[in-house]
Amino acid sequence: MSVVALNAVQTATASATGAATFTFAAPAAGEQFQGTVIVPGAPTSATIVANLSGSPITQWQGATTGGPVQADVGQVLTVVCTGLVPGLVYQCNWTGTSTNGLDNPDPIWPQPQTSTVLAQTNQVFLAGPLAVSLGTTAQVTLQASWRSLWIVQTVAAPPMVTGNQSGLTYEPFTPPYLQAPATFFRFPLVSGIDTSVTITFEAACTAWYGADLADIDTATYSTSGGGLLTVTFELPYTYSVSGLLAVPSGATNYLPPFNFPIVAGQSATLQAVRAWTRSGTSITANIQQNGTTIGGLSGIVIGTTPTTYTPTVPPSVANWDQFAPVITAISGTPDGLSLTFSFAVTG
Secondary structure (H helix, E strand, O other), rough: OEEEEEEEEEEOOOOOOOOOEEEEEOOOEEEEEEEEOOOOOOOOOOOOEEEOOOOEEEEEEOOOOHHHHEEEOOEEEEEEOOOOOOOOOEEEEEEEEEEEEOOOOOOOOOOOOOOOOOOOOOEEEEEEEEEOOOOOEEEEEEEOOOOEOOOOOOOOOEEEEEEOOOOOOEEEEOOOOOOOOOOOEEEOOOOOOOOEEEEOOOOOEEEEEEEEEEOOOHOOOOOOOOOOOOOOEEEEEEEEEEEEOOEOOOOEEOOEEEEEEEOOEEEEEEEEEEEEEEEEEEEEEEEOOEEOOHHHHHHHEOOOEEEEEOOOOOOEEEOOOOEEEEEEEOOOOEEEEEEEEEEEOOO
């Protein structure tokens, strides 16, 4: 009888539902394979079932070892996994010995699974960095083991997560993981309501997203008090001008700026400006910060219909920064300008 090392490897990509199947070649005439099986990197929530010629022989969880599995001539080992991360490439290893001869080892059976899969606060990475625009969407197929979705953005405006089956909108909260303007959002999931969700981004930014397999924040932050809670909230500031509107010339028709204060320990970004005129046709204006026009808010046309304008990249705001509209052209005889500046403040 000859004995050589068995080191069989198969790869597969997890499907949109987190499933993958690994099929190994059967032993040839006179051969016998026996060894343990493992899927490195499988999340603790994954269920792995080993089948010989279609019949299940053992089952285990996560990236632990199953087996040993013994296959005689013609028997095909198929390893079926569920609960993997969709789209990731996984490898399945069957490691042991391959014998060839009349005196092959006696039959063996898989051992009871005595290894313990430790509870982990796993975060699953799904995608990113993504350059998204206002209205960009992403589809995410949910796994039963996921407790929540997480989304990281370089702006404070929260994205929207909507269940494709329930039609419900999930509510985010923002644990204090990152410094402004980058923001971490977590969306707790309700098991069984939806099998997939749509993420809709509400501002142009760079984004990353993934999932949690456990109550991350309960493990990370003390529930006994003594810490400070950091939150992000919207703070509007309305600027209005009465009477006829005109292009300024020196002090004539000049629209003075307003100052925006920031409390020590807080940070802020300008997320949007909503504007309209009382009557007349329209004005064309630039929105300036400290005398410099903000990207994306140059040459905006403001008429009698309230309209929201967003900067290309929400600018950071320092204490007592100045903001003002500068009229560059008019159409007709517009009057009564109203602008509401929407600031996202974190602190």
